[in-house]
Amino acid sequence: MKQLRSLLSLFLLLFVLHSCGTAEATYFNKKNGINSLKKNKWNPKTPLYIEEFRAAWIATVANINWPSKPELSSVEQKKEAIALLDFLEKHNYNAAIFQVRPQADALYKSDLEPWSYYLTGKQGDAPMPYYDPLEFWVEEAHKRGLELHVWLNPYRAHHTQGKEISEKSIVKTHPELVVKLENGMYWMDPAMEGTKKHSLAVVKDIVSRYDIDGVHFDDYFYPYDSYNNGKDFPDEKSWGAYLKNGGKLSRNDWRRDHVNDFIKRVYQTIKEEKPYVKFGLSPFGIWRPGYPASVVGYDQYDKLFADAKLWLNKGWIDYFTPQLYWKINKEGQSFPELLGWWERENTQKRHLWPGIKMDHGGDKQNVDEVINQIMITRGMLPNSKGTVHWSIGPVVKYDTLSKALLEQPYAKKSLVPASPWLDNQPPVQPLVNLKTKDNTVNIIWSHSGKKDAFKFVLYYKYANGKWNYKIFSRDEVSSTLPLLTEKGVRLEKIGVTAVDRTGNQSLFKEKKIM
Secondary structure, eight states: OHHHHHHHHHHHHHHHHHHHHHHHHHHHHHHHHHHHHHHHHOOOTTSSSOEEEEEEEEOGGGSSSSSSSSHHHHHHHHHHHHHHHHHHHHHHOOEEEEESSSOBBBSSSOSSSBBOHHHHTTOOOSSOOOHHHHHHHHHHHHHHOOOOEEOOOEEEOTTTTTTTTTTSHHHHGGGEEEOOOOOOOOOTTTTTTHHHHHHHHHHHHHHSSSSSSSSEOOSSOOOOOGTTTTTOOHHHHHHHHHHTTTSSOOOHHHHHHHHHHHHHHHHHHHHHHHSEEEEEEOOOOOOTTSSHHHHHHHHHHHHHHHOOOHHHHOOOOOOOOOBBBSSSTTTTTTTTHHHOOOOOOOTTOOOOOOEOOSSSSSSHHHHHHHHHHHHHHHHHHTTSSSSEEEOOOHHHHHHHHHHHHHHHTTTOOOOOOTTTOOOOOOOOOOEEEEETTTTTTEEEEESOOGGGGSSSEEEEEEETOEEEEEEEEETTEEEEEEEEEOOOOOOEEEEEEEEEETTOOOOOOOOOOO
């Protein structure tokens, strides 16, 4: 039986890889014409399809990824942050998902919540010498052409590893919103209007003040029942008030209704402030056991009161990242089987960029599993490719893994796929000037709407060869190419496009090298 499952998994993988290769071959085959491009939703206005979301989570809770421990100096914190961002840039990622609110606290300057314990070693204390970590992360990420998404926990009030609860903690300032769980954590009651208003205010504050690219929630809605020793969530107060006011829903439906309401309002809040800022959600990878039929496991709909399928169906998100941390051939939780089910539920055609587990021990099998999952995702979701990696830690830790990613699927940089429901107006074309001297072609570009250009792409083609490309950050406005290669092949054509905050590329206009 095991051999049969392995053979089936191999067959599925080969089929997906074949499909992926066919799709790309279809694009590069000019004889197929514009209709085949439209069929695959590729932009016929540029020579190449180069979009793929490549992100890694950077966790601050319990100092998982950054900073390495509390009480580091500001200089040491910045040094560690730069190392992580440099790593992402060097390894051709294009986004970082950075946790800034692990337990109703802040890794940024906030008038709503205290400075995080994980930053300074004492909740409420600012970093010394003073700086704003989120401001720093955003600026340094953008310098490297990386999107910066802020990762918030919407309901957790205090973690078991958060040490002393300060007088500035919401546990003390708004005790009416908070309940204690038996594992020692504190949780805000999602059914309380005060909880929603407070967390919505936090979202609005960050979006309005920082130049971020996305807001991100993970899988912590109502807490996992194990946090309360298997007992029901202690919301007797809010539930009793609901019944007293004539409420008719069942307790579970009432809980889900409050989470649904909150998710919808978060999306609306973000778009009212900055429509281009994406909202991403990373729920538990299984909606319910039996969906699809062979799937078994934890029931987030009934246990976390998270109807993640509804949020996807309603389009209350811009990208959806179910945590598919299982292997390809895992019986009951097969990676491609679950990914296929979520894709069928993606009726609003939002981005579906699954979360994948990076740490399977660091050996060759680990490398094969990760790369195969990336390739399966490319084959199954050719119109908006992408994965999010849990977390940056294993990729930094295992040289074999990071090297293999850079040599194979991430050999070249990519653009974040466009989000046309947010903005489908491309930026204006850059103005391009060429200067040729000896064997060097200097390409210089400028853009009239500097705020509308987040990145630039230089496409170039040598005689008798295929188009190639380089991606540049918004601050880079020139590049050089050899007029003749070492083999004497001449540079034939170039073109530069501008890319805006939602991934739209300007029209492509090629220039012949005279």
